[in-house]
Ligand SMILES: CC[C@H](C(=O)O)C(=O)SCCNC(=O)CCNC(=O)[C@H](O)C(C)(C)COP(=O)(O)OP(=O)(O)OC[C@H]1O[C@@H](n2cnc3c(N)ncnc32)[C@H](O)[C@@H]1OP(=O)(O)O
């Protein structure tokens with residue numbers, strides 16, 4: 411399992427981009443809206459992983475609620491899995507608690523699911539399956 415991305419919550423993508431631009435990273439592709447999560451996303455590639463900047467689209471989104479209660483900054487870490495359904499079953503077998511019964515759509519056609527922050531020892535942890543792996547894992551998408 412590899413680190414897929416680090417999710418950073420920001421009220422404004424341009425403001426949130428400033429440190430990463432100063433560090434010498436450049437945005438990968440265009441900003442993308444992920445309706446299912448109520449976010450607009452800008453991505454900076456950092457080696458095999460990415461920094462995923464997340465700005466809320468609407469007040470009731472998870473990121474908006476997070477920013478009501480927390481300063482902008484680190485929101486979650488995400489790990490790339492080959493077969494998200496198999497990983498969910500394996501982790502449930504070890505007592506893991508997920509925030510949704512089933513995975514859903516993430517960025518760039520990925521399939522994602524989140525574990526409860528309490529299970530993550532205080533960190534919101536996301537599992538992320540990329541489309542190319544979804545085909546191999548028996549065509550499971552969201
Ligand atoms: C574009 C998609 C992209 C991708 O990778 O493809 C994404 O990553 S989208 C990212 C945004 N979506 C999500 O985060 C979905 C999962 N999150 C949730 O369902 C909620 O945010 C939830 C349940 C984690 C928190 O909901 P809410 O803010 O309404 O509840 P509370 O404020 O009452 O929090 C409950 C409890 O959890 C702690 N908490 C909340 N957010 C975080 C966090 N990011 N990291 C760590 N802990 C978090 C909060 O402190 C409360 O703890 P407690 O001890 O009960 O006070």
Ligand SMILES: [Co+2]
Nearest residue numbers: 417462488536
């Ligand atoms: Co994410």
